[in-house]
Each structure stands twice: as structure tokens, then as C-alpha cells.
Amino acid sequence: MLLGLDCSTQSLSALILDTQAGTIVTQSSVNFEANLPQHQTTSGFVRGDHDGEVFSSPLMWLDALDLLLSRLVDEGMDLSQITAISGSGQQHATVYLNSTFSDTLAALDPQSDLSSQLAPCLSRSLSPIWMDSSTSEECAEIAAAMGGDEEMGRRTGSTTTQRFSGPQIRRFFKQSPDAWAATDRIHLTSSFLASVLAGKSVAIDHGDGAGMNLMNLRSGEWDETALAATAPGLAEKLPPLAASSTVAGTLANYFVEKYHFSPKAKVILWSGDNPCSLVGMGAASPGKMVISLGTSYTLFAAMDQPRTDPDGYGHVFGNPCGNFMSLICFHNGALCSERLKNSLGLSWEEFDQHASVPPTADSQPSLPFFEAEITPLAPAAPQDATTIRSLLDGQFLNMLARSQWMGTVPNSIYVTGGTSQSHGVCQTIANIFNANVQRMETNASAALGAAMRAGHAPGYSLEALEASFTQPMQDSLVTPDANAVAIYQRMAPRFDATLKQHLSTPT
Ligand SMILES: Nc1ncnc2c1ncn2[C@@H]1O[C@H](COP(=O)(O)OP(=O)(O)O)[C@@H](O)[C@H]1O
Ligand SMILES: O=C(CO)[C@@H](O)[C@H](O)COP(=O)(O)O
The missing domain is CATH 3.30.420.40 (ATPase, nucleotide binding domain)
Structure with a gap:
């Protein structure tokens, strides 16, 4: 069985596929506003003090992950049958972590929860998300340093875009120099949650990486010109980039002990929700x-x-x-x-x-x-x-x-x-x-695509997965x-x- 997770703007969803039976075994969702009111979001986000600022909370995503997995166990799902897991994250949102992140991930205690253990690792408590439009000044500065916006488009596949990670990173660098200095690693929603599952800091995949104004579209590597135009020392703070089909490792012991997953379950790099949805459709x-x-x-x-x-x-x-x-x-x-x-x-x-x-x-x-x-x-x-x-x-x-x-x-x-x-x-x-x-049968196409990617990476044929799971709904x-x-x-x-x-x- 394959597990796909989707951390989108308003909810975290899970979808489990039985590849032998060709069926969706279960779907479940935690709604951020309704189910996690302690984070005080409306529709999964909060507005900042300045015009256009919109944030979400990485700790809320972690609380949602614990809640979602415990619900699946309470519903009687045998998670030890899951052989591979991948996920999908709302695109562009950045998570800022200090130097304790890797050691904390390696020693997650199943007696405690994710958010209280990882809270001390955040060098910025909130994540700017795709709805943020506060970075027009930073976009202009980056575009000018690139020698024009056409050059940014040619290198990264998008002109300098307010909601993209690069301009958001530059704004943080300019506004909070001390917190910037304390930042050791910058992840996306997708690579942050994949790191938590794998118990180590993992790569950003090419699908989501392309939404940062930082990745060279042709080489699949960080674009040095775009990095230099965005913030000094940025290269050292970014994880590597890798193909979306990369197996990041096996599931961290935290999930094995707490939710009875198999220690052999593979974690495949997560991607953005739209790239995953492309697969799920x-x-x-x-x-x-x-x-x-x-x-x-x-x-x-x-x-x-x-x-x-x-x-x-x-x-x-x-x-x-x-x-x-x-x-x-x-x-x-x-x-x-x-x-x-x-x-x-x-x-x-x-x-x-x-x-x-x-x-x-x-x-x-x-x-x-x-x-x-x-x-x-x-x-x-x-x-x-x-x-x-x-x-x-x-x-x-x-x-x-x-x-x-x-x-x-x-x-x-x-x-x-x-x-x-x-x-x-x-x-x-x-x-x-x-x-x-x-x-299609499900409108949770991002979670479905993530589950299909989890199967495709270790060897299932994409055509077979598409034939089983992406047929249009009858009478639709x-x-x-x-x-x-x-x-x-x-x-x-x-x-x-x-x-x-x-x-x-x-x-
Ligand atoms: N029966 C319905 N008809 C039309 N729109 C709906 C219905 N149920 C929910 N929605 C809309 O779907 C939205 C949530 O869509 P969803 O794909 O789950 O969002 P996201 O993945 O961005 O978190 C809600 O904000 C609501 O406006
Ligand atoms: O910014 C984009 C794509 O560029 C958004 O599509 C985000 O990826 C958020 O997705 P949803 O939560 O609406 O699915």
C-alpha cells in the first residue's frame, strides 16, 4: 500500500492506495481552521502587520500530521502495510530552521509530539505562503540585479514573482538580520515535511524547486546568479536539489514506534501540490x-x-x-x-x-x-x-x-x-x-498524485498506476x-x- 499526504493551504490530507486491488483504501483530512483552532488561522493562514503579508505555521502542519496519523490508527488502518510514502506541499512557502534541526530530527522521541520537539529549531516562527504579496520592492531589486526580469524568466522559468520563495527570502534577510544569521537551512513546505518523515534534512525536488526563482530550469541546479541577486550566503542555507523520484530514505523511528509503520517504509521526496496534482490527474x-x-x-x-x-x-x-x-x-x-x-x-x-x-x-x-x-x-x-x-x-x-x-x-x-x-x-x-x-473519482488529486509518486519511484509503472487510479468519474x-x-x-x-x-x- 502507498500513502500520499497533501499539506495545502487549508488542510492536511492523507490518501492510501492498494495497488493490488487498484482501489483507494481511505482518505482523511485535518482542516487547519476547524481542527486546530489553537493556531488561530482563518482558512489556514494569518495576515501579518504589513500590507500583503500572509503567513502559515510550520508547527500547525506538524500538529496536523500527528493528528492525521493518529486518526488513521484510531480508524483501524494498519499502517505497517504501507511500503512507500510521499507528499505534496502548497508551493513557494519557506520554512526557516536553525542549526539544531538535523540533530533534533535524528532523535525525535515518540513519547512526545512533533511540534513541541521541533519548535526550538525554527529561526522564524511563521512561514510566508503563496498568498503573500508584500515583496514588490524585493522583486524589483532582484530583477535589477539579474540584469532584467527577462533574464530571471529565461533562467528559472518565471519572471520575479511576489509569492515565490526567492523574493520572500530576500525580504526576511533585509527585515530580520539576526534571525537571518541564525538560519542554517531554508526548506519549502514539501521538503520540510519530507525531512520530518525521513528523520533527516532532505533535498528539494525539481518540481517544487522551480517555484522559487532560484533554480536553473535547464540544469536542475541552484542558479548562482539568482542566488547572488537574492541574498548573500544563500547557497549555504539551501538543501540540495534532486529529481522528484529520489528515495530520501526510510521512515524515521518516531513514526514506526508511534503509529506502527514498517521500519522499511520508504520516504520519497515530496513535491509541490500542483506538480503532484498533475500526476494524480x-x-x-x-x-x-x-x-x-x-x-x-x-x-x-x-x-x-x-x-x-x-x-x-x-x-x-x-x-x-x-x-x-x-x-x-x-x-x-x-x-x-x-x-x-x-x-x-x-x-x-x-x-x-x-x-x-x-x-x-x-x-x-x-x-x-x-x-x-x-x-x-x-x-x-x-x-x-x-x-x-x-x-x-x-x-x-x-x-x-x-x-x-x-x-x-x-x-x-x-x-x-x-x-x-x-x-x-x-x-x-x-x-x-x-x-x-x-x-476524477477523487478531488484530492494532489494527495493521489503523491501516493502514485510514492509507488512510481521504487518501480511501479506510471502507466499501470494511471490506468488504476486516474480514470474519469462515471457520468461526470x-x-x-x-x-x-x-x-x-x-x-x-x-x-x-x-x-x-x-x-x-x-x-
Ligand atoms: N460543495 C462544494 N461546492 C463548491 N465549492 C466547495 C464545496 N465544498 C468545498 N468547496 C470549496 O473548496 C475549497 C477548498 O478546496 P481544497 O481543494 O480543499 O483547497 P486547498 O487544497 O487549497 O486547501 C473551500 O474553500 C470551498 O470554497
Ligand atoms: O501558488 C500556487 C501555485 O503557484 C498555489 O497553487 C499554491 O501551491 C497553493 O495551492 P492550494 O492550496 O490552492 O492547492
């Missing part, structure tokens, strides 16, 4: 386009060669199964639907009924930017969406416009993430993209409606023109 080979509808909305696809977005919004990340993936990310994702649903006093079923009402020629898509948007860079919208139809139309017309650089939309788009449970949202995507939309096919397609085709250029009036100057 059966889209690791080019040809499938995926829209992930989680806290962030993302659109991504596998690529043989890195191709960049001329407008600078798209990213190239590592595909955990080799080569590359393209991605665009929207800040105003699932939490916009949730906010509008709550303000209208609706249940998700009622939300879905509104989302299923077809558009008319008079429909007015609204700028859906409750929060300042990153794709495109735009301030929070002057008008709030007041109807579900106008919110969804604005969100997905923007997604269509910003995805043009990726090339032709395939006949089918595969959707995942919390909001993909809404049929009306799937119908909206089908109508706006003029493509079939399909869901949503086809475009010709009338709605025609309405959206007329609406799209008008809406994009409106949108462009509200853009910020890119950093």
Missing part, C-alpha cells in the same frame, strides 16, 4: 489540461520543452515524472465563492443551483477580485461580485484570457479541487472554454452548451478590455 504526459479549483485556482499542463508566457504571468515548473509543466495561478479562487455563498446565506447545494443558471446576452461578468489579483496583477476590484453568475463568469473569462499563451485548448479539460464539486462551476468552464469537462462528463458558448465568445473580448483598465503596473 493522469496528466504527466502532454495532451491533458487540468484546472484545479482549490484555495488558489490553477490551470496547468505537461510540456516537453519550457515555453514561457510573453505577458510574464505564466510559470514553468518541473514535472515530477520528467520534463516540465506550464501553470497559471489565480489568487481569487475558492474563497471568493465561499465568501459570496456565505454573504448570500446559501448552502453549497443552493450555490450550485445559482451556478447552473445559464448566462444571457445581458449577463455582466464582474471583476472577481475580492483580494488583489496576481494573474493579472490587479488591485482588489472596485465592485464586488453580487451574483454567483457574474462572479464565475468573471473568474473563468479571466482564466481563458490568461491561458491563451499555452496554445490550443484540448477537447477535454480535467477539473479537481474543492470547487470542482459544483456541477454549475464545471458547466461554466465547459461553456467558457468550449470544451468537455471531466472530474459535462459538455458545452452551444447557446452559452456563443454568448461567452461575444462577452470575452469586452470583458478583457474592462479588465485591462484595472491592471496594476507589474513589478
